[in-house]
Amino acid sequence: MSAPAPALAKPERRTVAVRLADVAVTVAYLSLVFGLLLVFFPVSFPRIIVHSWQSGNLIVAMLVIALTLDAYLYFRIAYLLSARPTALAAACLGSLPIIVVGGCSILLQSAVAQTLAVDLPNPQARIGEEVLAHTYLGLVSGVFLPFLVIRLLQQFRATNSARQS
């Protein structure tokens, strides 16, 4: 059996190599938008967030934003590099934002419970600020940390394959 002609052989597409610098700019813009909304709408923006938390919609909204941004960033990197997305990265991007945002939500419930348990002045305003801080930290973590994990896994695999070869 003869080898396939070079012109007919399909070129091997490399997999997406995630660099944190590619993700950092988008997360920075997300952060700046949050900051600007806080500066220019210091009352109404936090009120919207607290109302969504009270009605139970905040975690869903955070998940939608984090998952959408993660998918957008990953496919954008794949498109720019003309590289093939991997199942490992897809699994990380599908599960890690849910774990991170869910974890932040548990921490928030715990912080709110502690605020109410300790006899502090002005508890409602304090809870509002706690919700605001957790929303921001949860959003940034939900977008950034999955890419950090993918990056570390890719480096680990590259090191392993280099050692084996």
Added chain:
Amino acid sequence: MAEWMSVKWLLWISLYLVLGVFVPWATALAWAHQHGSDLRPRPRQLFQRGELGLVGLVLVISVIWNLLQSQYMPQTRALGAVLLAVIGTMAGAVWIETYCRHSTGMASNDERAWRDSRNLAFLVFSVVVVVEILLDRFAKVAAL
């Protein structure tokens, strides 16, 4: 209206930008002038080996300290401190990796080191600005 007029966080971040970026650049120009050199480094040349990542790491340390001193609940302080530490470490890692590559003679791309450190420093700056705004808001609520 009066609340968002508070620009303490803006002055604070400007201090870091001036001392961390502008002063080293001005010092390099002053050195060139003093020694009669034609050297006119642009900030990009001065920080081409990822030094902006180090500036970001130093900035993060001070914000973690501010966060730990705040009256937020321990869960919030822990979450913020860990996130800031991770971002700062990643920014600092760009400088470390470039240094290691140069020191061991491995292939190094200064263009990529500059781009990575600039992007991660931008992330650090944007995150610490928002954390300082949140800290400022919480301090006002706690003082009521």
